[in-house]
Amino acid sequence: MPGYEVSRKLEKLGWRSSDTAEISFTDVEVPAANLLGEENGGFRLVMANFAWERLLMAVGAVGAMQRLLDTAISYADEREAFGRPIGKFQAIRHQIAEMATKAEVSRALTYEALRLFHSGQPCIQQVSMAKLLTQRTALEIADQTLQIHGGYGYTREYGIERAVRDARLGPIGGGTDEVMKEIIGKTLGL
Ligand SMILES: Cc1cc2nc3c(=O)[nH]c(=O)nc-3n(C[C@H](O)[C@H](O)[C@H](O)COP(=O)(O)OP(=O)(O)OC[C@H]3O[C@@H](n4cnc5c(N)ncnc54)[C@H](O)[C@@H]3O)c2cc1C
Structure with a gap:
C-alpha cells in the first residue's frame, strides 16, 4: 500500500528467526474490503485476542521447560566429574528436582487456564497468572540448564544459550510481567 514503509530491521537478543522491524504508515488508505471487523473497533479486537495469545505463550513455555528439563537430566546422567555422574551430587539433583517441580506447577496452572478458556468461563x-509464572520460570529453567552444562552450556554447540536468549522475551512480549500483575491485582479487587 502506498505510504507503508519498513524503515529498518532491529537486531535482537533472541527470537532471531522472527524479524522485528520499524514500520511506518503515512496517510495509508485502507479499502473497505480490507477492513478487519468494524471501523474504529480495532482496539477491542486486539484486546479480545490477548487471552489466547497469552495462553499460547504459556503453552509454549511449558513445552520449552519440559525439553530443557529432559536435556538437563540427560546431561546430569551422562557427564561424570570426580568419579560419578554429576546428577549423583546432591547439589545438582536438588536443583533438577526444583526445576521439575516448577515445570509441573507451570503446566498445571496453564492447563487450568486453558480449561477455563475453552469452556467459556471467566479466565x-x-x-494472566499462567503467563506471568511460565515466562519467568522458563527463563529460570533455561539458565539453570545452561549452568548444569557448565562451559558447554555457554557454547552454541548445545542450543541452550539460544534457549536462554529466546526465553528472555517471555516476560516482556504479550504484556509485561508488571502489566500481568496489574491485571491480576484488579481481578483480586485491588
Ligand atoms: C521481539 C518482539 C516481538 C514483539 N512482537 C509483537 C507482536 O507481534 N505484536 C504486538 O502487538 N507487539 C509485539 N511486541 C511488543 C510487546 O508486546 C511490547 O514490547 C510489550 O508489551 C511492552 O511494551 P513496551 O515495549 O511499549 O514497554 P513499555 O510499555 O514502554 O514498558 C517499559 C517498562 O515499564 C513497565 N510498565 C509500563 N507500564 C507500567 C505500569 N502501568 N505499571 C508498572 N510498570 C509498567 C513495563 O512493565 C516495562 O518494564 C513485540 C516485542 C518484541 C521485543
Whole structure:
C-alpha cells in the first residue's frame, strides 16, 4: 500500500528467526474490503485476542521447560566429574528436582487456564497468572540448564544459550510481567 514503509530491521537478543522491524504508515488508505471487523473497533479486537495469545505463550513455555528439563537430566546422567555422574551430587539433583517441580506447577496452572478458556468461563485471572509464572520460570529453567552444562552450556554447540536468549522475551512480549500483575491485582479487587 502506498505510504507503508519498513524503515529498518532491529537486531535482537533472541527470537532471531522472527524479524522485528520499524514500520511506518503515512496517510495509508485502507479499502473497505480490507477492513478487519468494524471501523474504529480495532482496539477491542486486539484486546479480545490477548487471552489466547497469552495462553499460547504459556503453552509454549511449558513445552520449552519440559525439553530443557529432559536435556538437563540427560546431561546430569551422562557427564561424570570426580568419579560419578554429576546428577549423583546432591547439589545438582536438588536443583533438577526444583526445576521439575516448577515445570509441573507451570503446566498445571496453564492447563487450568486453558480449561477455563475453552469452556467459556471467566479466565483472565488464571491466564494472566499462567503467563506471568511460565515466562519467568522458563527463563529460570533455561539458565539453570545452561549452568548444569557448565562451559558447554555457554557454547552454541548445545542450543541452550539460544534457549536462554529466546526465553528472555517471555516476560516482556504479550504484556509485561508488571502489566500481568496489574491485571491480576484488579481481578483480586485491588
Ligand atoms: C521481539 C518482539 C516481538 C514483539 N512482537 C509483537 C507482536 O507481534 N505484536 C504486538 O502487538 N507487539 C509485539 N511486541 C511488543 C510487546 O508486546 C511490547 O514490547 C510489550 O508489551 C511492552 O511494551 P513496551 O515495549 O511499549 O514497554 P513499555 O510499555 O514502554 O514498558 C517499559 C517498562 O515499564 C513497565 N510498565 C509500563 N507500564 C507500567 C505500569 N502501568 N505499571 C508498572 N510498570 C509498567 C513495563 O512493565 C516495562 O518494564 C513485540 C516485542 C518484541 C521485543
